[in-house]
């Protein structure tokens with residue numbers, strides 16, 4: 001059964017020879033801590049302190065119960081959990097059972113979950129009763145219709161013990177793992193979410209080997225250790241806080257992950273002070289809030305040593321303020337759920353940290369900066385980013401048509417980012433060619449929203465473009481040509497009725513008589529953006 005595009009044999013062999021791929025399961029980091037330091041604290045969540053041993057016992061208990069219930073290695077799961085310890089218990093349980101999940105963001109709604117269920121045909125759903133879609137059983141019923149295999153649905157905080165995740169993770173019996181299946185480390189461990197630029201959300205298969213390498217190497221670059229205390233204030237399934245080095249990097253190093261419900265400064269500063277947090281990962285818009293709060297007199301706890309910033313463009317002027325105002329070091333991170341991650345290094349000169357988005361993790365990350373004709377660009381010249389390497393995927397899940405354009409003949413992935421690379425290999429992100437809006441780190445595929453708008457009978461043409469926003473970096477603006485007069489509120493209602501996540505709703509609607517067109521007759525988004533910036 002192939003649910004992913006494998007690396008060619010010569011490269012796979014190279015990645016093994018170089019010691020990147022260890023042929024160990026993605027639970028390797030956790031297993032090592034359980035053996036050496038089972039009493040050390042892995043997760044702080046609300047009033048709970050969960051040791052590595054306890055985390056492992058809960059994950060093992062859930063894995064065993066799922067298998068005893070009839071789920072099989074190779075089955076798939078749809079998971080949607082908030083930033084609570086149960087997210088990691090579930091993550092490790094499914095790895096142990098060989099069940100491959102997609103971990104939806106908690107902000108995702110019916111449209112996204114339906115798309116994941118259609119693609120994966122999951123046999124298992126693990127979700128939360130606190131989510132609006134799961135307050136009653138209606139959406140569960142719909143998911144069962146989409147995936148005929150959906151056999152078991154468990155919920156965080158379900159009043160019924162048989163369906164309550166808490167009962168399923170309750171440790172039972174000796175921590176004997178012999179009954180758990182042997183995991184093929186070359187196979188898919190889980191599906192990561194793509195920010196996307198297409199009509200439907202795409203899934204990224206990540207293997208045990210490739211993901212484990214990115215985590216180990218990231219933990220080393222960021223000098224993580226058992227004394228690392230990491231604040232997980234972005235949505236836990238996001239590739240950035242999961243793996244760059246994220247919570248999984250911290251578990252690999254034996255540190256502690258503190259769960260935060262949001263990056264809101266009051267809450268986060270309190271958690272940092274209470275637990276002695278040493279490191280946090282934020283998107284630029286959240287850094288803006290932290291800087292404002294600190295300037296407004298909210299004391300920044302002294303324990304914070306390193307602030308990572310990534311996920312969207314970070315203005316140099318703000319970057320320079322981080323050490324001064326927040327009193328900690330800055331690290332810029334430029335990554336993607338598809339693979340490639342770049343970091344400024346802890347010992348880089350300040351100028352490099354303030355003005356670049358870092359360099360790749362691995363000496364075997366093959367980054368190409370090419371012009372529109374595919375020619376390599378000279379250092380410092382803006383071009384499109386192409387990459388292949390030991391932890392960059394080779395194809396979206398079951399998307400042959402899209403894969404044919406997202407990769408070149410040599411397997412280089414086209415990220416859609418416009419970058420400049422200096423002579424030392426450091427990258428600056430200067431723009432993008434992909435049709436995506438980066439709304440404070442949350443990615444919106446223009447085509448997806450345009451398609452939904454066009455389903456409204458009153459809409460003739462639709463184009464979603466980014467417009468600058470002081471707080472978010474970018475927000476989304478929908479340009480529409482209408483058949484009949486419509487108000488923004490009706491269009492918003494139309495989108496909500498289709499079950500789209502709230503962050504994808506256009507921030508602004510602009511109604512036009514006609515769309516500007518390119519010479520070949522496509523909607524001219526460049527002209528729309530220019531018109532938007534032109535102060536008339």
Ligand code: J2J
Pocket residue numbers: 193194195238239240241243244309310311312313314332333334335336337338341357415417429432438441443
């Ligand atoms: C400008 N744009 C950036 C940056 C990502 C670590 C960090 C981030 C992500 C992530 C991630 C940027 N400056 N510093 O997965 O492991 C934009 C680019 C990129 C896209 C990927 C990680 N850091 N971006 O953000 O899959 O356009 O991953 O291609 O959500 O975010 O988005 P995503």
